[in-house]
Amino acid sequence: MDSQIPQEIIDRRKRKRIVKFSSIGTAIIVLFIVLVSVLRSGIDASAISTAVADRGALEVSVTATGKVVPLFEEIIASPVASKVLEVYRKSGEQLQEGDTILRLDLAATNTDFERQRDELEMKRSKIEQQRSNAETQLSEMAMQIRIDSMRLRRAEVQLRNERYLDSIGASTADKIRQAELELAVQAMQYDQLKLKYANLQKNTAADLRVTELDYNIARKNFALATKTMGDAQVRAPRAATLTWVNDQIGSTVAQGAQLAIVSDLSRFRIEGEIADSYAEKVAPGNQAVVEIGSERLTGIVGNVVPAVANGLIKFSVILDQNDNPKLRSGLKADVFIINSVKDDVVRIPNRSYYRGPGRYELWGIADGVARKRSVELGESSYEYVEVVKGLEPGETVIVSDMSRFKNEAKLKIRN
Structure with missing residues (x-):
C-alpha cells in the first residue's frame, strides 16, 4: 500500500520546478535581448559597399542628362503645298541615295x-x-x-x-x-x-x-x-534608314510640312540638357564622359544652344566611338562634362550618396565596427568625390545606402 508523500517534499519539488522554469525563461529573455541588440546594431559585410579614401587627381565635372540620337538625321519637308499620291517605302526600310520615297501631286x-x-x-x-x-x-x-x-x-x-x-x-x-x-x-x-x-x-x-x-x-x-x-520628287538624300514617312495617301500637306525622316542608325551622338545655372561650365570642346548602363564612352561637347528653355540649356556630345554596339536611338544616358582638374586631393568613389558639395554623415569602418562621422565633401567627377575634411587617405567608409540606420551611432560589421 502506497504511503502519502509529505507536504514538505511536495512544496520543495514545486520550488525546484519554479526555479528551473524561471532560470530557463530568464535565459531565453536575455538571449532574445542580446539577439535583438545584435540585429539592431550590426550589419552583414556582404550587404554594404565600402571604399578606401586615397589621394590623387580629380577631373571636376558637372552632371547632365542625355539621350542617344542618330549622328545624322534629316527631316524631308514638302517644298510645296500638295497632297500625297503614292508611297513607295515603309518606315524601317533601308534606303540608298536617290531612292524615291513618295510622290506628290505636282x-x-x-x-x-x-x-x-x-x-x-x-x-x-x-x-x-x-x-x-x-x-x-x-x-x-x-x-x-x-x-x-x-x-x-x-x-x-x-x-x-x-x-x-x-x-x-x-x-x-x-x-x-x-x-x-x-x-x-x-x-x-x-x-x-x-x-x-x-x-x-x-x-x-x-x-x-x-x-x-x-x-x-x-x-x-x-x-x-x-x-x-x-x-518635290521626294528621294533619299543619302544611304540611310527611313524612320518615319507620311503614308496617308491622299492627305493634304502644307508647304514645309514633314513628309519623311531619314536617319543613319549606324552612328550616334548624344543630345544633352543641363540646368542653366551651369551654363558657364558647358562650352564647345569640353571633354565629356557618357554612361549608358555599365558602358562608359568618351567624347567632346559640340554645339551648345545659347537659348534657355524651361530653365535648361541643350548641347550635343560628339562621341569618340559613335558606332559602339551598346548605342541605340532613344536610350537615356548620364553625361559628365569635365571643366577643370584638381591635383592631389583626398577622394572617395562617387556613388548615390553624393548630392553635391556640403556636409554628410558617413560611416567610417575601423576594427570591424562602423561609426557615423561628419565629413565635408567638395566637387566631384564621374568617378570620385573630393573630401575636404573628415577623412584621411587609407580610411575605409561605407558608400552604399545607409539611410535605414540614420538613428544609430555605430554598427558591428558581421563577416
Whole structure:
C-alpha cells in the first residue's frame, strides 16, 4: 500500500520546478535581448559597399542628362503645298541615295513652273530686242554725226574761200558774214548731235541694265522653281534608314510640312540638357564622359544652344566611338562634362550618396565596427568625390545606402 508523500517534499519539488522554469525563461529573455541588440546594431559585410579614401587627381565635372540620337538625321519637308499620291517605302526600310520615297501631286506646281519658264524666255528675247534696237539707233546717230562733221568741214572751207576772194576784191562782206553764220550753225548742230549721241548711249545702257536685272531676277526665281520641282520628287538624300514617312495617301500637306525622316542608325551622338545655372561650365570642346548602363564612352561637347528653355540649356556630345554596339536611338544616358582638374586631393568613389558639395554623415569602418562621422565633401567627377575634411587617405567608409540606420551611432560589421 502506497504511503502519502509529505507536504514538505511536495512544496520543495514545486520550488525546484519554479526555479528551473524561471532560470530557463530568464535565459531565453536575455538571449532574445542580446539577439535583438545584435540585429539592431550590426550589419552583414556582404550587404554594404565600402571604399578606401586615397589621394590623387580629380577631373571636376558637372552632371547632365542625355539621350542617344542618330549622328545624322534629316527631316524631308514638302517644298510645296500638295497632297500625297503614292508611297513607295515603309518606315524601317533601308534606303540608298536617290531612292524615291513618295510622290506628290505636282500638277499646279508644274503649271507654275512652265509659266515661269515662258516668262524667262520672253524676258531674254526682250533683252535681245532692246539691245538690237539700241545698236541700230546708235549706229544711225553715229552716221549722222559723221555727215554733220563733213558739213562742218565744208562750211569751214567755204568761209576760207570767201575770205580769200575778199582779199583779192572778188567777194563782199555780206558773203563772208553769211559763210561765218553757216559755219556757226553747222558747229552747233554738230555739238548738239554729239550730245544726243552721248545721252542715247547712257539711256540705252541704263534701260538695258534694268531689263537685264529683271531677267536675272526671273532667272533666279526659275532656278528656285527648278530646285523646288526637284525637291518635290521626294528621294533619299543619302544611304540611310527611313524612320518615319507620311503614308496617308491622299492627305493634304502644307508647304514645309514633314513628309519623311531619314536617319543613319549606324552612328550616334548624344543630345544633352543641363540646368542653366551651369551654363558657364558647358562650352564647345569640353571633354565629356557618357554612361549608358555599365558602358562608359568618351567624347567632346559640340554645339551648345545659347537659348534657355524651361530653365535648361541643350548641347550635343560628339562621341569618340559613335558606332559602339551598346548605342541605340532613344536610350537615356548620364553625361559628365569635365571643366577643370584638381591635383592631389583626398577622394572617395562617387556613388548615390553624393548630392553635391556640403556636409554628410558617413560611416567610417575601423576594427570591424562602423561609426557615423561628419565629413565635408567638395566637387566631384564621374568617378570620385573630393573630401575636404573628415577623412584621411587609407580610411575605409561605407558608400552604399545607409539611410535605414540614420538613428544609430555605430554598427558591428558581421563577416
